[in-house]
Amino acid sequence: MTTPTPNQEERHDPYAVLRIPEFRLFVSARFCITLAMQIQAVVVGWQIYDITKDPFSLGLIGLVEAIPSITVALYAGHVADIIPRKRIIITVLSVLLFCSLALLFYTLDVGKILHAFGTLPIYSVIFLSGIARGFMGPAVFAFMPQMLPDRKMYANAITWSSTTWQAGSVAGPAIGGLVYAFGGVTAAFGVDASLVLLSLLLYTFIAARPLPVSEGPKLKIKESLQTGLKFVFGNQIILSALALDMFAVLFGGAVILLPVFASDILKIGPQGLGLLRSAPAIGSVTMALFMAYRPITFNAGKKMLWAVAGFGACIIVFGLSKLFWLSFGMLLLSGVLDSVSVIIRSTLIHTLTPEHMKGRVSSVNNIFVGSSNEIGSFESGLAAKLLGVVPSVVFGGTMTILIVAFTAWKADKLRKLSL
Secondary structure: OOOOOHHHHHHOOOOOHHHOHHHHHHHHHHHHHHHHHHHHHHHHHHHHHHHHOOHHHHHHHHHHHHHHHHHHHHHHHHHHOOOOHHHHHHHHHHHHHHHHHHHHHHHOHHHHHHHHHOOHHHHHHHHHHHHHHHHHHHHHHHHHHHHOOOHHHHHHHHHHHHHHHHHHHHHHHHHHHHHHHHHOHHHHHHHHHHHHHHHHHHHHOOOOOOOOOOOOOOOOHHHHHHHHHHHHHOOHHHHHHHHHHHHHHHHHOOHHHHHHHHHHHOOOHHHHHHHHHHHHHHHHHHHHHHHHHOOOOOOHHHHHHHHHHHHHHHHHHHHHOOOHHHHHHHHHHHHHHHHHHHHHHHHHHHHHOOHHHHHHHHHHHHHHHHHHHHHHHHHHHHHHHHHOHHHHHHHHHHHHHHHHHHHHHHOHHHHOOOO
């Protein structure tokens, strides 16, 4: 038996990055903004469905947010590679704070004049927040590794960052549902705005970092964007991992329809809706914490494929369930499996991407994966309107499994991947 070297011990230390003060500020800020966005998503979804009683209107929430996010994505990645990332993050959080305050204003007596426009003011705010979040993703993705002294800490940092995001996703829906149920919509949006402000303040305490030195001459915008696209589409592992997750989320996302399940199928009200929204994140947090101690290295590609296939199976069972505990359990297990896929994908993208290109590569990642959440929401709403709520969810889970089978067949490098 050989004695582990100091480097090996550090690599497997689950708390290594948490000993960096600025990284603790970073994950705290990310927790706050995630909490805020999840509260906002629950309240807006319930509010719009309460007004319209139409599941298609829930799908429109995702589309209204996805269109601006996709539109600015590539340019946002370019910006994240030429402008200090902290400056972008502070600007974006300021815009998101304005959006939260606008939603709060809509619920006040002085804002009732806007009620004549129905849900249009709400959709308008979501559209603006979509633009802001399109710039947020690449900036945060590229800024995080700048706080780390060693590339060997990437996997540990990604795991804790993912855990933080999932923790916010656990608490956010539950808090949103409870505050909405007992305090009303105004109180819920007040909590939302307060958390966005706190995230903004926490980021101000993190020192700005200079941009990484670029390799080669300075490129024009068009050339810069083309370089990022060529890098992604020229790497089978990254491309297949992104495509797998994109189509899985596109067809397997049933979260946007949870207000319908909570209201009409399971009949559990806004409190139950909050619990259902929290279930996937509870599973994700549990798995992410486990992976902080036991990171996946051997056969990572195969495990990622099996995890996504299992995710699709969970969605099918959830769609057919009429029991709250079974529905909750399937959503929780889907979160466990999704966490495996997210952490493996994020680790390989960070590891394989040069520092000076991380903004652009992250923007492509956002188009593939981030925006597929919103487009998947629209697909779910449209399918629910055309097929019915339950058949649409079962169809989505089935398509996810078929996509995994196709990816496993075509992407041999991902299938053989070990980290």
